[in-house]
Structure formats: C-alpha cells, structure tokens
Amino acid sequence: MRDPIDDELAFHFEQLKQERLAAGDSEAEALRYAQRRLGNRLGIEEEVRDLGWFHRLETVVRHARFAWRSYRHHAGAYGLATAILAVGIGLSVAMFSLVQAVVLSPLPFPGQENVHLIWKIDTQLKQNVVGELAYPELADLQANPAIEKVALIPAALYGNGRVLQRSGQEPVQIEGCPTTPDLFRVLGVKPALGRDFAADDRRVVILSDRVWRAHFSARPSVIGEAVNLNGVAHTVIGVMAAAVDFPRGAGLWVPINPDPNRGLTYLQAVARVRPGQSPNALRAAVDTTFRAQIADHLNEYSATQRGVVTPLADFLTGSSKLQLLVSLFASGLLLLSAAVSAGNLFLSRTLTRRREVATRVALGASRGQVLAQFAAEAGLAAGLASVAGAVLAYAAIRALVHWAPPDIPRLESAHLDLRAFALAVALAGFATLGCLVGPVLVLWTERIDKVLRQARGSGSRAGRRLQDAFVFAQAGLSVAILAVGLFLYLSDQAMRQENIGFQHEEVLTLNLAFRRPQADLATRRAFYNELLRRLRAAPEVTHAAAVLLRPMEGPIGWDTEYQFEFEAGQRDPNLLTKANFEVVTPGYFETVGTPLLEGRDFDERDDEQTEKRVIISQSLARRMRASGHSPLGQRMRTFGAWRTVVGVVADARYRRVVEAMDDVYVPYRQAGAPTNYVVLRGSAPVDGLLSVARRVLKEIDSSQAIASPATLRELRQRQTARSRFSLSLMLLFAAGAVLLAAAGMHSVISESVTVRAKEIAVKSALGAGQRRLVAECVGRALRWAVLGEVAGMLLAFVLARALAEMLYQVSPSNPITLGSVGLLVLAVTAGAALAPAWMAVRQDPREALQSDLG
Amino acid sequence: MPVDLLPGTLNMMILQVLSRRKANGYEIAKRIEELSAEELQVDHGSLYPALRRLEASGWVTADWAVSAGNRKARYYALTPAGRKQVGIERSRWDAAVLAVSRVMRPA
Structure with a gap:
C-alpha cells in the first residue's frame, strides 16, 4: 500500500498558493511562498514513507523487518552472535537428545522403578x-x-x-x-x-x-x-x-x-x-x-557380607550416565558462555548505537519501542540461531551416535525429536534474554538525555559494569571447561600409557569355548591340546595358547580367595583376600608378552598326576616379601586345592585397564575351569590368523564356533573408548569456550577503543607512550578476566572432585594442571584484548580526531 | 515576532486542534498559527511525519473527504485514545508551564 503523502502535500501546497493568490500576490510570489512554508517536499515524502513503511504494517512484522534491516546493517557483529548461539544451542540440544535417549526415556519395563539388581559386598x-x-x-x-x-x-x-x-x-x-x-x-x-x-x-x-x-x-x-x-x-x-x-x-x-x-x-x-x-x-x-x-x-x-541394591535404570546406564550428564553440563556451560558472548556483542552494538537510540527517542519513540526493536533484533538472531542450531544438533547427534563407543546402552535411539526441538526454541528464548540484558540496562538505568550526551563521551557506566561481568563469566567458564577437559585428557593419557602387562598387543584373541553335551574334563583338555598343537604347526602362527578369560573382557571375572601355608589360618595383614583367577596353557605368557620374572612357566609336566602348581603376579609376590616370605616354593590354597608357587610374572590388567588386581594362574590340566579363549601370535596379519583358526577348528570339530575375535589392542581400546569419547566432547566444548572467550574479549576491547578513539588520539598526540595507552585500554578487562579465571579454577576443582569416578590417576587439585589452563586462557584472552588496543593506539591521532566517531 | 515551536509541543498542539473538529494538514497548520495569534510559526513540512506518528500511536485516524474548496483532502480525526491523550498532554503542559514560570519569575 502506498502512502498518500504526495497527494496530501500537493493539496497542502495548493492551499498555501491559493491563500496568497487570494491575498493578491502574483502567481510567482504565491509559488515561492508555498515552497518556503512547506519546505523540501521530497524530503518530507521520504521521511513519511520511512515512518509509514513500518507503521502501516503490523507491529511485529514491522519490528521484524526493521530488525532484519538493522541485522544486515550490523551483519558482522550480529552474524557472529548468531553463529555463536547456533553452536551453543546445537551442541546443547544434541547432548540433551543423547541424555534423553540413554538416561531419561523410560525403559521398556513397566514399573521399572521397582526393579532392582542385588548382589553383595564384604565390608571387611x-x-x-x-x-x-x-x-x-x-x-x-x-x-x-x-x-x-x-x-x-x-x-x-x-x-x-x-x-x-x-x-x-x-x-x-x-x-x-x-x-x-x-x-x-x-x-x-x-x-x-x-x-x-x-x-x-x-x-x-x-x-x-x-x-x-x-x-x-x-x-x-x-x-x-x-x-x-x-x-x-x-x-x-x-x-x-x-x-x-x-x-x-x-x-x-x-x-x-x-x-x-x-x-x-x-x-x-x-x-x-x-x-x-x-x-x-x-x-x-x-x-x-x-x-x-x-x-x-x-x-x-x-x-561381614552386606547387600548392594542398584535400581535397574542405574544398572543399565551405569557410568555412561555420569559421563553423559557431565557432557550435558559442559554443553550447558558452553551455551551459557555463548549467550554471554552474544549478549556482549549486543551490548557493544547498543553502546555504539547509543546515538541512534538517543535520536529515535528524541524523535518521539518510547523506551519500550526502542527496546522492542532491540528485542526483535535479538529475537531474530536467536531465531536464526535456533534453526541453525537444530540443523547442527541433527548432524551432531548422527555424528556422536556414530562416533560413540558401542557400550553406551540405547544411544543409537537418540534423535532430534519434538522435545529436543522445543528445548532449542526455549534456549533461543533464553539467549534472546541474554542478548537483551545489555540494551535493557543501558536504556533503563540511564536517562536518555544522558545517553545522548554520552554518545560523544566515553563508554557508559552500566554498560561497562555489565561488560566486566561478561568478561569475568566467560573467562571463568572457559577455564572450568578447559580444565575438566584437560583432566580427562591426562586421565586418558594415563590409561593409554599404563603398562597393562601385555607386550604383544597385536595378539589375536578368540572366544572359542568348547561346547558339547556331557563333555568330561579329559575330552575338553584333549580338544584344546589338539587345537593348540595344530595351530602351532601352522606356518603363519608362531605362538598359540589358551586362557580361562581373556584380558579386558569386562569388569566381572573369576575371583579366587586364597591363603598361604605360612599364614597358618591367620590372615596376614599384608595380603588381600581375593585375586583374579586364570587358567592357562603352557606358552600363554610368552604369547601375550607378560614377562616371567622368577621361576618357570608351566609346561606339560604340570599335569593331572603331579603336585598342583601356581604362578602368581608380581604384586602378590611383593606382598609376600613384605611379610618376609620368598614367593617361590610357598604353598597356597586356592580354588579348593593346595598349590606350590613355581613362578612369578609381571602384573597384568585382566578386568579393566584402570583396575590393578593380584593375579593367580593355574595350569589347565590342574583346574576344573575351562580355557574358553584362545590367543594367537604370528607372522600373518590378524585376518590371516583368524582364517587359520577357522580352518583348524573345522578340521577337528566342525560343531564348534568362534565368537568375538579381537586383538589385545582392540580390547584395550574398547575399554578406553568411553573415556576418549567424553574427552573428545569435552575438548570440543573447551575449544568452543576458549574461542568464545577470545571473541568476547576482542569485542569488548574493540568497542571500548572505538568509543574512546578521540581520547586515545588526544593522549597520543600529547605524547603518551603507546605501552601506557594499551595498558589503559586493556587493564580493566584483563583484571576481570584474571578474576574470572580464578573463579573458573575453583569451579573446575569442584567439578573434578565430582568426577573422581571418571578420572584415572589425576588429581583435581594439581596446581600445575590448573595453572597451565589458567595461563593458556589468559594468553588467549590477552592476545584477543591486545590486538585491537594496539591497533587503536598505533593509529594516526589526526585521523581519529577528524573522524566524527568520538 | 513569530517564535519557533518548542520541541515536543507539535504533537500536543495537533491533538488539541483536532479535539475541536477534524481537519486536513493545511487546516491544522493554519489553526495552530491562528490560535497562537500568528505568534507560532509551524514548519508545515514537519507536520506530516508527526501526523504519521500520531496515527501509528493510535491517537488519530485519517480518511479522504472533500474540502471546502471542493477538492479531495485527507482529514484527520481524534480516536477515543487520542481524546484521552489530549487531556494528559494538557495537564502535563500546564504543570510544566507553571513550573517554568515560577523559575522565570522576575526577581
């Protein structure tokens, strides 16, 4: 719809002319009079159209369109704010979807809250x-x-x-x-x-x-x-x-x-x-x-036995619940940081747009109208961010599900559903509010006329205080996330570098449990004997052996209680009461590369007829020595028989990479328990070894089947996959948080040097040193950043203590860890602060003094 | 001697003029000048943006009608909200005038 202003002005012009003609003026005089009284018609038309252009439309649409124009006008800052929010929203929604799938959504078991797992512990x-x-x-x-x-x-x-x-x-x-x-x-x-x-x-x-x-x-x-x-x-x-x-x-x-x-x-x-x-x-x-x-x-x-009762849901999600919640929390912190960042950008824009605001207020716009416009702009940024965030979340969920270790239950059911999308929208609303904090504070706490005056002076006080808070919060959040990420990284490194007692991680392990009805011990032993003999005979295979339960198969294994003869019925205080129990064939230790430290390996002499023998791990041997007994030749009672110690091997991790236990090994011909797993080492690659195993198995017993082949390295990686997953997520969040902190700091300093350009120019012209000027520009913000970092370190310390279960050989109070994170964030924020300050200071003062920006 | 409008008073005076009867832009400007005994000089051009803003605020409405000179002109009239606003503006103005004149009373 066109504004009828030109018709109106034409009529008005005509009336003015008629007025003078009626008074007896000449045509030319009347025309000049009308022109003088009405002024620049084109200018008025334009002004009215500009007003009418958005007054005519519905208020919301008008604000939206104006917001869009304004958004495009300030595309740099607002686009950045949108991108920042999109990342925050996307990652939070993705993490929420994963948590929802694994932790929140009900199990397919009705009344699941009444279903519990029960086992025991011995408090002694x-x-x-x-x-x-x-x-x-x-x-x-x-x-x-x-x-x-x-x-x-x-x-x-x-x-x-x-x-x-x-x-x-x-x-x-x-x-x-x-x-x-x-x-x-x-x-x-x-x-x-x-x-x-x-x-x-x-x-x-x-x-x-x-x-x-x-x-x-x-x-x-x-x-x-x-x-x-x-x-x-x-x-x-x-x-x-x-x-x-x-x-x-x-x-x-x-x-x-x-x-x-x-x-x-x-x-x-x-x-x-x-x-x-x-x-x-x-x-x-x-x-x-x-x-x-x-x-x-x-x-x-x-x-001293007691019951342990675990709700079914906790049992099923187990430690993955903690890990996911931690990631969700971190993504929440990142979102908070993103909202702070976006809010900061909006605040900076508001401060630099003060003159525009003041002019509009002077022209009759109410504070509410100005604020509504800022709200529309923030809403537009947040709306775009929520759409982009939802797209990002969708991609992130797919990527995370694909990338996550397979042992997190129900993770694969994660998807972007209505609830998650509603969350994205809610988060966008929250982000809008975050973005509005700045404008509201500036508009509400300051008198408009003051704002108008200040448009020529240095930054506003309320705005500055808010920026201090933003700088503080962002430095703190990024230090906290980064520190937790670093803890997880150190923990992962510790797990990776942990000597788990197997020198040959390329060894192929197979679940090859002998399954036959009413098979007696002799049949079973004969089966494994024959199997191993033929495997060793294959040219590709250099070592082959069998074991009861392969390393790192899971946290549950065969426990054995034991007692030494020298204890004479009394528990020795140096000894533990339970050890990991393994049954092995001769050559097992050499195959997997667990060094024999003392005595000898088992051999075919350790059969059913001779005295029963046992090999123990170094940690157990050390405990015996602490009690004043040399391990070799000692007799211990374990798994229902007295056995003589004939060897000591290095410690190895059988249950979990992070769980050290004493190990007790007995020869396969002296134990009732089976050797369900075969371990193979050879010159051929893993696939080659596997096909050799399949061929040999078919030759001796075609009714048996091989399950879950994996190298020791794969087994180890499976166990550390979760911690690596959490770690990767956390480092991703940390990188995001540090970037946001840097961006936030950069915008704060850029804005402040823009506002203070004239002051800086005057000082510089009067001969102030560049260093002093830079220090003046960044000093305040950096002080707040340092304070924020200290708060962030405290937060990281508290978080890491809550995460103790996820951390392996990492101390949350390690000052070097916390300090290095603090220094890194400080270096990044300082760099982000110094760059614009330095550029402003080095500018030719004449240019700044001539520009109208001050 | 003609005086310039005090800033912020134009809207108020437009509303006041329209509270008597509806008028087109030319009439509004003329009425203000007449009522001030030609003391106030209205910038006729600035009238229209002001009218648009009053329209947007919902205080006035506009419609085409035939003028006294038998020409089509756009006539502005107060809405009920506008009528209320006149009262508000008037009392605010009275208070301001009173306050300022107290200050400006000759010593």
Whole structure:
C-alpha cells in the first residue's frame, strides 16, 4: 500500500498558493511562498514513507523487518552472535537428545522403578569386590517379604555363549543368558510369540527378537521347533518382544542349571520389590536375608557380607550416565558462555548505537519501542540461531551416535525429536534474554538525555559494569571447561600409557569355548591340546595358547580367595583376600608378552598326576616379601586345592585397564575351569590368523564356533573408548569456550577503543607512550578476566572432585594442571584484548580526531 | 515576532486542534498559527511525519473527504485514545508551564 503523502502535500501546497493568490500576490510570489512554508517536499515524502513503511504494517512484522534491516546493517557483529548461539544451542540440544535417549526415556519395563539388581559386598575386604550369589540363594530372596518376585542371572554373559547349529550352515556362537523362571515376570514383559518360562522347564529356549530375525527369518512357526544348542536339542517356546535387551546383548534365554552348591557364586539377582520402599529400607530388608544366611549356613558366608541394591535404570546406564550428564553440563556451560558472548556483542552494538537510540527517542519513540526493536533484533538472531542450531544438533547427534563407543546402552535411539526441538526454541528464548540484558540496562538505568550526551563521551557506566561481568563469566567458564577437559585428557593419557602387562598387543584373541553335551574334563583338555598343537604347526602362527578369560573382557571375572601355608589360618595383614583367577596353557605368557620374572612357566609336566602348581603376579609376590616370605616354593590354597608357587610374572590388567588386581594362574590340566579363549601370535596379519583358526577348528570339530575375535589392542581400546569419547566432547566444548572467550574479549576491547578513539588520539598526540595507552585500554578487562579465571579454577576443582569416578590417576587439585589452563586462557584472552588496543593506539591521532566517531 | 515551536509541543498542539473538529494538514497548520495569534510559526513540512506518528500511536485516524474548496483532502480525526491523550498532554503542559514560570519569575 502506498502512502498518500504526495497527494496530501500537493493539496497542502495548493492551499498555501491559493491563500496568497487570494491575498493578491502574483502567481510567482504565491509559488515561492508555498515552497518556503512547506519546505523540501521530497524530503518530507521520504521521511513519511520511512515512518509509514513500518507503521502501516503490523507491529511485529514491522519490528521484524526493521530488525532484519538493522541485522544486515550490523551483519558482522550480529552474524557472529548468531553463529555463536547456533553452536551453543546445537551442541546443547544434541547432548540433551543423547541424555534423553540413554538416561531419561523410560525403559521398556513397566514399573521399572521397582526393579532392582542385588548382589553383595564384604565390608571387611580391603578391595571393593562385587560378591556374587549362588543358585540356592534364590529361595532365600524369595522368602524376603520386601521382594515380590526375583530371578537369578549370571553377573556377566561371557562364558555363557551357546553354539547354535542348524543343518547345512556354519555354527554360530550366540550370547546366552541362563535364568531362573521369573526373569521376564520380574521385568514385567511377555514374549511377543509363544510363552514365558515355567517352573519345571528344561531344555527350552526363548529367542531374542534379533536372533529370531537373523537366524530364523522371523518365522512365527519357530515356536515348538527343536534347535540345537551346544549339541543339545532345545524346544523354542517363545520369542521375546523386540525392545527387551536384558541383560544387554543376550540373544537367547535358557533355564539355569539348578546347582545346590552355595559356593558356586556367579549370579546376580533381579528383583521386583514391593512399591513404595525407600532405598535405605530396601537395602535393610535385603540385608536381613543375607544376615540370616550367616546364621543358617555356618562357614558358608562371611560374617561381614552386606547387600548392594542398584535400581535397574542405574544398572543399565551405569557410568555412561555420569559421563553423559557431565557432557550435558559442559554443553550447558558452553551455551551459557555463548549467550554471554552474544549478549556482549549486543551490548557493544547498543553502546555504539547509543546515538541512534538517543535520536529515535528524541524523535518521539518510547523506551519500550526502542527496546522492542532491540528485542526483535535479538529475537531474530536467536531465531536464526535456533534453526541453525537444530540443523547442527541433527548432524551432531548422527555424528556422536556414530562416533560413540558401542557400550553406551540405547544411544543409537537418540534423535532430534519434538522435545529436543522445543528445548532449542526455549534456549533461543533464553539467549534472546541474554542478548537483551545489555540494551535493557543501558536504556533503563540511564536517562536518555544522558545517553545522548554520552554518545560523544566515553563508554557508559552500566554498560561497562555489565561488560566486566561478561568478561569475568566467560573467562571463568572457559577455564572450568578447559580444565575438566584437560583432566580427562591426562586421565586418558594415563590409561593409554599404563603398562597393562601385555607386550604383544597385536595378539589375536578368540572366544572359542568348547561346547558339547556331557563333555568330561579329559575330552575338553584333549580338544584344546589338539587345537593348540595344530595351530602351532601352522606356518603363519608362531605362538598359540589358551586362557580361562581373556584380558579386558569386562569388569566381572573369576575371583579366587586364597591363603598361604605360612599364614597358618591367620590372615596376614599384608595380603588381600581375593585375586583374579586364570587358567592357562603352557606358552600363554610368552604369547601375550607378560614377562616371567622368577621361576618357570608351566609346561606339560604340570599335569593331572603331579603336585598342583601356581604362578602368581608380581604384586602378590611383593606382598609376600613384605611379610618376609620368598614367593617361590610357598604353598597356597586356592580354588579348593593346595598349590606350590613355581613362578612369578609381571602384573597384568585382566578386568579393566584402570583396575590393578593380584593375579593367580593355574595350569589347565590342574583346574576344573575351562580355557574358553584362545590367543594367537604370528607372522600373518590378524585376518590371516583368524582364517587359520577357522580352518583348524573345522578340521577337528566342525560343531564348534568362534565368537568375538579381537586383538589385545582392540580390547584395550574398547575399554578406553568411553573415556576418549567424553574427552573428545569435552575438548570440543573447551575449544568452543576458549574461542568464545577470545571473541568476547576482542569485542569488548574493540568497542571500548572505538568509543574512546578521540581520547586515545588526544593522549597520543600529547605524547603518551603507546605501552601506557594499551595498558589503559586493556587493564580493566584483563583484571576481570584474571578474576574470572580464578573463579573458573575453583569451579573446575569442584567439578573434578565430582568426577573422581571418571578420572584415572589425576588429581583435581594439581596446581600445575590448573595453572597451565589458567595461563593458556589468559594468553588467549590477552592476545584477543591486545590486538585491537594496539591497533587503536598505533593509529594516526589526526585521523581519529577528524573522524566524527568520538 | 513569530517564535519557533518548542520541541515536543507539535504533537500536543495537533491533538488539541483536532479535539475541536477534524481537519486536513493545511487546516491544522493554519489553526495552530491562528490560535497562537500568528505568534507560532509551524514548519508545515514537519507536520506530516508527526501526523504519521500520531496515527501509528493510535491517537488519530485519517480518511479522504472533500474540502471546502471542493477538492479531495485527507482529514484527520481524534480516536477515543487520542481524546484521552489530549487531556494528559494538557495537564502535563500546564504543570510544566507553571513550573517554568515560577523559575522565570522576575526577581
């Protein structure tokens, strides 16, 4: 719609002319009069159009369009603010989506808050070792009135694989979970097909949806069919619902072998408890059961055993919850820093636009209108940022899910949903508010006429105070994030450089558990003997051996209690009570590269007939020496037999890279436990070794299957993958935060030297030294930055203490770490501050004095 | 001797003029000059931006009508909000005049 101003002015002009003509003036005189009174018609038209242009439109649209113009006019600063906000919003939304997928979204188990995992600890032990349960304890727990339903499953799945054989196809090993009948009723789920376990089921199997699809082409008719597991026929009675992945990775569930031996502890309990019990009440209730065991079964249980009760959700997400929350927190800090940065840019713009503001106020705009315009500009920046942020978040989620270690449960279900998008919009709103702090403060705390005057003077006081706060906050936040990132980095380095006791990390390890019904010890030993003999004979293989549980397979392993003869029934205070137990074949230590320090390795002489022997780790040997006993030749009781120490090997990490334990090794022909894992070293690459292993296995027993081949290096990397993931995220956030701090500082100083250009020029013309001038320009901001850094170090210290669980051999109070972070951030911010100040000071004072900017 | 308008008073006087009856731009300028007994010199050009702002504030509306000289002209009229605003401006002005004249009273 056109403004009718030209018609109006034409009419007005005509009236003025007529007025003079009527008074008797000549045509020329009347024309001159009208021109003089009305003034520059084109100028008026333009002025009115400019006003009308946005007055006519709806207020919001008008502000938006003006904002857009203004935004484009100040594209440098506002574009930067938008980009900064987009990064902050994008990363926060991405992290929120991951946390939502892993931690917040409910599990597929109804009433999950009443489902808990139960195991034991022994309060008297020096080590924090998880105590497992044995089958007979099921009845003990069922008798507990606090528990509605309970089931027992193995504490770890490895070693419970089942070889699935189908005619005409290669056998495959599938992770299996033996369980007591009530597992799914405890979880509150039902099979999608078929039926649940019944009390007297034997040789039946429930398949996971995954296995059903992969190996049975999702045939519904599979129910009632017989399948061959470990050479034994099992009837398929059900297919579990797709969402059920418990315990994580289980591909099938079978009834557990009811072994009455209370000493055979390898299980954990999953219990559905009566609703409404506090965690403490629940633990106390469970403890009554475990206390009763001490009295009911003399000498079976430690008098100091206690229950550990973990909610199902915590159990499933475990430490990944902490890691994700830390990353979420860090991304929140980054967003805060981004909002501070954007707010700072807006404040700088407001300060440099004071004259525009003052002029508009003088022309009749109210403060509200001016503020509305700033709000529209900030809203525009934040709106663009939320859209860009959502796009960025989408990409970041995809990248993070792809990049994240596979052991974070449910991470792959992360996606950008409505809630996450709503969060992005909310964050944009928050960012808008952040951006408005500056303009509001300037407009509300200062009288407009003062602002107008100040447009010619130096910066405004309120604005300056706010900028001090921004500089302080940003320096603090970036130091905190960077310090936490550095802690994680040092922790990762420590893990990486930790000597975990295996010199040959290229060794290939295979899960090759011998599965055959009613196989006796002799058959099994003969199988491994033959397997290793043929492997060693292969030209590609230089070393081959077998072991009970390969290194770094998981945090649960075989624990053994032990006692030395010299202790004579009394516990020696230097010794721990539990050690990691391994069964090995001769040549194992040489294969994986664990150095033999004293004595000898096992050989074929250590067979079933001779006295039982044992090799111990260096840490245990050291403890014995501390008690005044030379290790070799000592007799120790472990795994139900007295054994003589024949060797000492270097320490090695079997459970976790970060967990040092004493190790006890026994020869495979003197132990009941199997050697489920084969280790291979050779001249061929890993793939070559693997195909040799497959070929040899097929030659001796085509019904066996190899599962999860991995080199020791891969196993180690799998364990450190999570910490590296957190580390990468944190360093990404830290880089962002430091950049933001630098950008913030740069804009503060640029703005202040622009405002003070004339003052600087005068001083410079009067002969002030350049150094002194630079110091004057940056001194105040740098002081605040240093104060912020000190606060940031304190924050980092507090954060790192909260993160102790994630940090390995890193002290959060290490002054060198904190100091170096502080120095780095200081150097970056100082650089960002000095550059514009130096440039301003070196400018020719004449130029500055002539310009109208001052 | 004609005097220049005091800054900020133009809006107020436009509203006051329109509170009697609706008028076109030329009439408004003329009325102000007449009412001030030709003491005030209105810059006719500055009238229109001011009118647009009053329009935007919702205090006046405008419509085309036929003028006394039988020509089409745009006539401005007060809205109810504008009528209220006249009262506000008037009392504010009275207070300001009183205050300033107290200060300027000859010693």
